[in-house]
Amino acid sequence: MVEKFKNTSIVTKILYILALILFFAWVIPSMVSYYSNVNKYEKSVNEIEKISSKYALTSEAKPFTVEAFKESAKVLFSKVDINPLSTNRYEVSIKMKREDIKSFHTFVETLSLRYLVQIDGALEFKANDEDIEAKMTLVKL
Amino acid sequence: MQNQQYVTITHYKEREFYFLNYAIQTKDGFITKEIEQFHESEKEQFIERIRNLQAKYPKNQIISLSLSANQIVKDKEDPNQASARIFKENYVVQEKIDIGNIPVTLYFSPFAILYEEYKHKLDNKLTLMIGLFDRKLYIMFATEDKIHQSWTLGTRGLTEKQVADRVYKSMKAYYKISYKFADHIEMLVSDDSPKLLKVLREELSMTILPTQKTIHNLLHHMGAEQSRFVSSYIKSFLSASPQREVAATPRVDEVAPTLNETSTLEESALHSLDDIRLNSPIDSASSMNNGVSFLDKMKALFTSSSLSTEQVVESKPVNILSFLPLLFVILSGGYFSLQNTAIQDKALMLESQSYAQVNNSLLAMTAKDVFSSMGKSAELKSATISSDNIELKGVVWGIEPLRNSLNALYNDGEFVIKPLENFMTEFSFKSKV
Numbered sequence: 052m053v054e055k056f057k058n059t060s061i062v063t064k065i066l067y068i069l070a071l072i073l074f075f076a077w078v079i080p081s082m083v084s085y086y087s088n089v090n091k092y093e094k095s096v097n098e099i100e101k102i103s104s105k106y107a108l109t110s111e112a113k114p115f116t117v118e119a120f121k122e123s124a125k126v127l128f129s130k131v132d133i134n135p136l137s138t139n140r141y142e143v144s145i146k147m148k149r150e151d152i153k154s155f156h157t158f159v160e161t162l163s164l165r166y167l168v169q170i171d172g173a174l175e176f177k178a179n180d181e182d183i184e185a186k187m188t189l190v191k192l
Numbered sequence: 193m194q195n196q197q198y199v200t201i202t203h204y205k206e207r208e209f210y211f212l213n214y215a216i217q218t219k220d221g222f223i224t225k226e227i228e229q230f231h232e233s234e235k236e237q238f239i240e241r242i243r244n245l246q247a248k249y250p251k252n253q254i255i256s257l258s259l260s261a262n263q264i265v266k267d268k269e270d271p272n273q274a275s276a277r278i279f280k281e282n283y284v285v286q287e288k289i290d291i292g293n294i295p296v297t298l299y300f301s302p303f304a305i306l307y308e309e310y311k312h313k314l315d316n317k318l319t320l321m322i323g324l325f326d327r328k329l330y331i332m333f334a335t336e337d338k339i340h341q342s343w344t345l346g347t348r349g350l351t352e353k354q355v356a357d358r359v360y361k362s363m364k365a366y367y368k369i370s371y372k373f374a375d376h377i378e379m380l381v382s383d384d385s386p387k388l389l390k391v392l393r394e395e396l397s398m399t400i401l402p403t404q405k406t407i408h409n410l411l412h413h414m415g416a417e418q419s420r421f422v423s424s425y426i427k428s429f430l431s432a433s434p435q436r437e438v439a440a441t442p443r444v445d446e447v448a449p450t451l452n453e454t455s456t457l458e459e460s461a462l463h464s465l466d467d468i469r470l471n472s473p474i475d476s477a478s479s480m481n482n483g484v485s486f487l488d489k490m491k492a493l494f495t496s497s498s499l500s501t502e503q504v505v506e507s508k509p510v511n512i513l514s515f516l517p518l519l520f521v522i523l524s525g526g527y528f529s530l531q532n533t534a535i536q537d538k539a540l541m542l543e544s545q546s547y548a549q550v551n552n553s554l555l556a557m558t559a560k561d562v563f564s565s566m567g568k569s570a571e572l573k574s575a576t577i578s579s580d581n582i583e584l585k586g587v588v589w590g591i592e593p594l595r596n597s598l599n600a601l602y603n604d605g606e607f608v609i610k611p612l613e614n615f616m617t618e619f620s621f622k623s624k625v
Binding site for chain 2 (some may be wrong): 059060062063066067069070071073074077078081082084085088089091092095096098099102112152153155156157159160162163164167168169170172173174175176177178179192
């Protein structure tokens, strides 16, 4: 083996050594990092799935779109308004009957399991005798 | 009486054939017998035939030729390699001798044969000596006192023009290091190559007087006299191996005096065969252990490479397969890098999603607690609920139950009540979460 190597041309030797250096300096670290990230990813997936199963959600979180969000929220609440604030930020206003407040809490709890979105800042509530209006700012993930 | 004759048995391998010949050595020269040819699949018969000849002629030398491409001429003997002295200051060196189990007592380099053939012609002018053996050119730049440079050029698959180009390039390469061109060229060919000679003459614009001799005849000539071969054969572990029939020393001592009465004791001392250097794996290993460190081994890899590059640069084209390891590494590295970037992005997204989920759950829990704490004691009018603090406002009719309920959740909160004009009471509550 060593003799074969010795008998090869200098260009071949340089190519082999370059390959060896790249293998140890680039390929192996990339492989290690890749498999470590795969483990991390699988762990996160398991965690999310475990939480989703508590709420009987089976599908993965979808990317946030105004239309889809509005449609799914309208089924639960009286009125849903969404106004874009800036790129990937939206002001959401949801009007509901007082007795629907529990549904709203569950809706907030499961929001990030259904859409890749997060609530930024505070929830603001305003209530009168019959209705409650909730306002929040959503940020796309 | 036949068995008292000194016989040189010569053999070499060219492509897939072994060629065998023997010659009866006399004072007037040698008388060759018919050349025998064996296919490599008939190796056993070939060895058997050598043994028969040995049995028939007890005074014999079995002579072969090293056609290895990586042999070079050096100024110093390399203790880790097989070598043969061909000038006072020059040694032909090659990695090791590997001839399988074929009997050999004398093993020559084409460089030694070239030197033997032309040494009487050498003077202080630079001579380029070219030997063509088995489609390889063995090239030496020499003067009467030493060999200045050597090259081995492969000619397999090349046209005569390309071969001539390579010879010319080797001359140019030598000119670059010594600023000298050869004054004349001698060429020893072991097979008939009139076209190559013609092209060489044209390309180099020099007169080349070729000598054409068969390898067998050259080897018979080398083995004819002890003074001729005593130092120039390649010394290897084969010569000293007791279990093999290749022990050169006793045979030389037995045979040589009958042929060369003129060899003096001084010459024998100078070219003593006692210096046979063992090149067996064990000896190599022990010598490595004794003086050659790992660093030296690594250096040797590259020292050898630089020399061989210079020596056989033309005969070692870069194989396309040499790129394969690098290609494989680049492809696998690229694949893992891309996959890693993709999985990193995915993992990051999931991490953000998990964080968002936790944050949203906390907000929902806080809101749930706040609304349930109102109970039948109050009615919430407005609330700001974040993960850091809460601010509530509403109408209360059961102050103490509400205060207790809120304090149970947030004990350091600020609970304020304010009577309204319509006989109702307003409350406000602020706290950190």
